[in-house]
Amino acid sequence: MKRIILIMITFFCGVLLVLSSANKALAQNGDEGAFELEEVVVTAGRVEEKKREITSNLTVIDEEEIRASSARDLGDLLAEKNIGHIQKYPGALTSIGIRGFRTESHGNDLEGYVLILLNGRRAGTGNAAKIMTKNIERIEIIRGPASVQYGSAAMGGVVNVITRQGKDKPTAFVEGVLGSFEHEEGSIGFSGQVKGFDFSGSYTTVSRDDYDTADGKRYHNTGYDEKEDCSLNLGFEFLPGNRIGVICNYFDGDQVGSPGYLSQKDLDDYKDTSNKSIDFIYDGGTTDGLFSWMARYFRGEDEDKWSDPTGSNPDGWDDGVPSEQKTDQEGAQAQVSLNLENILVTAGFDWVNYEVKTTWDPKKSEYDNPAGFFLAKTRLLDNRLILAGGLRYDEYDVKVKKGQGGDEDDDHVSPRAGVAYLLTDFLKLRANYGEAFKMPSAKQLAGNFPGWSGNFVGNPDLDPEKSETYEGGLDFSYASFNSSLTYFYTDFEDKIQTVSTSGGDTTWENVGEAEIEGVEAEISCDVGALLGWEFEFKPYANLVYLTKYEDEETHKDLKYTSDINLSYGITFSDFDGLSANLNFTYTGEQKITDYEGGSYGVIEKGGFTVADLTISKRILDFGNYGGLTLRGAIQNLLDKEYEYVQGYPMPGRSFFLGLRYNY
Numbered sequence: 001m002k003r004i005i006l007i008m009i010t011f012f013c014g015v016l017l018v019l020s021s022a023n024k025a026l027a028q029n030g031d032e033g034a035f036e037l038e039e040v041v042v043t044a045g046r047v048e049e050k051k052r053e054i055t056s057n058l059t060v061i062d063e064e065e066i067r068a069s070s071a072r073d074l075g076d077l078l079a080e081k082n083i084g085h086i087q088k089y090p091g092a093l094t095s096i097g098i099r100g101f102r103t104e105s106h107g108n109d110l111e112g113y114v115l116i117l118l119n120g121r122r123a124g125t126g127n128a129a130k131i132m133t134k135n136i137e138r139i140e141i142i143r144g145p146a147s148v149q150y151g152s153a154a155m156g157g158v159v160n161v162i163t164r165q166g167k168d169k170p171t172a173f174v175e176g177v178l179g180s181f182e183h184e185e186g187s188i189g190f191s192g193q194v195k196g197f198d199f200s201g202s203y204t205t206v207s208r209d210d211y212d213t214a215d216g217k218r219y220h221n222t223g224y225d226e227k228e229d230c231s232l233n234l235g236f237e238f239l240p241g242n243r244i245g246v247i248c249n250y251f252d253g254d255q256v257g258s259p260g261y262l263s264q265k266d267l268d269d270y271k272d273t274s275n276k277s278i279d280f281i282y283d284g285g286t287t288d289g290l291f292s293w294m295a296r297y298f299r300g301e302d303e304d305k306w307s308d309p310t311g312s313n314p315d316g317w318d319d320g321v322p323s324e325q326k327t328d329q330e331g332a333q334a335q336v337s338l339n340l341e342n343i344l345v346t347a348g349f350d351w352v353n354y355e356v357k358t359t360w361d362p363k364k365s366e367y368d369n370p371a372g373f374f375l376a377k378t379r380l381l382d383n384r385l386i387l388a389g390g391l392r393y394d395e396y397d398v399k400v401k402k403g404q405g406g407d408e409d410d411d412h413v414s415p416r417a418g419v420a421y422l423l424t425d426f427l428k429l430r431a432n433y434g435e436a437f438k439m440p441s442a443k444q445l446a447g448n449f450p451g452w453s454g455n456f457v458g459n460p461d462l463d464p465e466k467s468e469t470y471e472g473g474l475d476f477s478y479a480s481f482n483s484s485l486t487y488f489y490t491d492f493e494d495k496i497q498t499v500s501t502s503g504g505d506t507t508w509e510n511v512g513e514a515e516i517e518g519v520e521a522e523i524s525c526d527v528g529a530l531l532g533w534e535f536e537f538k539p540y541a542n543l544v545y546l547t548k549y550e551d552e553e554t555h556k557d558l559k560y561t562s563d564i565n566l567s568y569g570i571t572f573s574d575f576d577g578l579s580a581n582l583n584f585t586y587t588g589e590q591k592i593t594d595y596e597g598g599s600y601g602v603i604e605k606g607g608f609t610v611a612d613l614t615i616s617k618r619i620l621d622f623g624n625y626g627g628l629t630l631r632g633a634i635q636n637l638l639d640k641e642y643e644y645v646q647g648y649p650m651p652g653r654s655f656f657l658g659l660r661y662n663y
Contacts, residue, residue, distance in 0.1 A: 056144055059140075075128035091258060092129040112153050125302045136164065142157050152394065182208060183206070185204065200232075247281065251275045290340070300329040350373070367398055376388070384422040400442050410462075472486070496511075515550050539569070543566050578617045587609075630659055
């Protein structure tokens with residue numbers, strides 16, 4: 001497989017070189033203006049910028065791609081795009097990885113290494129399965145460090161989920177879906193703008209029974225009684241360029257299966273899980289565009305409750321007492337930007353507070369994180385040379401419940417610098433350097449509570465976990481051909497690990513180090529547009545290939561990390577109501593700890609390929625009164641036996657059929 005990947009990379013580079021050499025000839029023929037780099041507007045730098053001016057590797061998943069996918073939540077979508085390592089369990093639990101780092105799927109997202117955002121602020125969870133896709137406009141993925149923009153935990157990257165904002169005349173939809181394993185789903189939604197008011201929203205409810213794996217085994221306790229999702233984005237533009245808005249997000253999972261390994265035949269353990277939040281936002285600016293500003297206040301709550309009915313398992317471990325973790329989140333953002341002809345400067349303030357309550361020790365902890373940041377970008381040489389940089393200062397105050405710890409504080413400074421050069425209107429070269437960090441948790445800094453043997457004692461001298469990343473790459477767009485290629489190297493140090501003290505207690509120290517390097521590539525081409533056909537026929541491929549992911553002390557590969565993640569497929573549309581997408585994902589081998597087998601040794605988990613197919617067709621058109629669209633999907637088309645996590649096999653071939661009315 002590695003040889004195939006290397007051949008693909010070599011071929012990719014050859015294509016870019018050939019097309020680059022053709023640029024000059026095309027420009028001399030007067031065709032240059034027709035084939036420029038994508039003019040997509042993104043918010044990776046916390047303000048709207050053209051993607052062609054971004055110095056880091058940025059992937060945008062737009063609304064069209066989301067509609068073409070069979071995914072129903074962010075976890076499924078990113079697994080389909082295969083941006084990095086995925087830890088996916090039955091029900092509603094998915095952790096996502098970028099460049100060898102992952103989100104923390106339970107509780108406080110400060111404890112992860114990849115950060116999920118909702119409209120530019122912390123989502124309050126690292127569980128991507130809690131974010132549904134019905135009311136999403138686009139997803140921006142910053143690959144690599146983003147601590148300058150967003151603070152702790154943005155080591156491997158950031159996934160920014162942007163809610164749809166209503167525009168144009170009002171529209172609405174109603175949709176119903178039936179599928180394998182008693183899958184039942186219903187959705188309604190609306191979007192539009194009337195004078196100064198804009199609105200967009202959706203509501204979805206879905207239920208599902210236990211599923212069968214590809215070899216025909218019934219995997220008990222993998223269904224859920226109900227999952228509900230609601231998203232609402234309302235706004236009013238009271239002056240040109242000045243908008244006040246409210247965004248509400250609600251997810252609730254009831255009686256979601258929470259099985260142990262298949263071999264344990266866990267029949268009735270389950271969890272109730274939820275994530276909810278509300279944002280109040282003011283976006284404004286001067287009519288000449290010289291100044292712009294943003295202010296936001298938000299509150300959120302993330303909760304998981306695990307129920308283990310007495311006698312539900314044959315292992316005798318059930319005690320019938322539910323376990324619970326609840327995280328209350330509160331925060332604010334404020335920033336102002338100055339946009340001169342060739343200079344963009346943004347300065348701002350972030351504040352976030354987390355209060356975490358659990359039924360285990362420590363039972364209560366609190367994080368308080370104020371931060372200030374400064375970002376700048378300049379355009380030189382007729383706007384072809386872009387220089388960007390920034391600096392951020394974070395303070396952390398942590399508290400652990402009285403009797404189980406105390407108070408501690410820490411701080412950190414994060415720098416970033418990047419450069420991009422538009423060699424032609426088609427080709428951009430870029431390089432970036434960034435530092436990132438993850439603050440120690442409250443229990444690691446200030447805890448003092450009993451453990452299995454002895455006490456867990458916090459270490460106030462802990463340093464934040466840190467990384468330095470260097471990357472270089474290029475982006476190329478020619479007509480309907482779009483591509484990018486990036487090399488990156490990350491030096492990760494001061495990893496926090498548990499150690500035993502001479503007195504028999506357990507504490508934490510900065511003892512771990514690792515090196516991660518690799519290549520990321522994306523390529524797509526609408527052959528139909530290139531050849532003048534009256535339909536879209538677009539093959540695509542996305543690759544992450546880690547050439548090194550090594551623990552510097554043991555010199556062994558990092559566990560739970562695949563060297564190869566590959567996504568490829570074909571999208572088709574006749575622009576008259578028929579569209580289809582065939583997608584394949586390949587996840588490479590991993591070294592893992594054999595927990596299910598009970599040996600607790602390091603073993604190799606094999607790679608696997610998953611295929612998904614979606615087809616939709618407008619079957620009735622009522623003119624001014626909307627139309628009906630029939631949509632079918634097949635997940636795991638090839639009926640492969642596979643698992644993202646040892647002991648948790650995924651469903652076999654699954655069929656879905658839905659009918660949607662759009663007005």
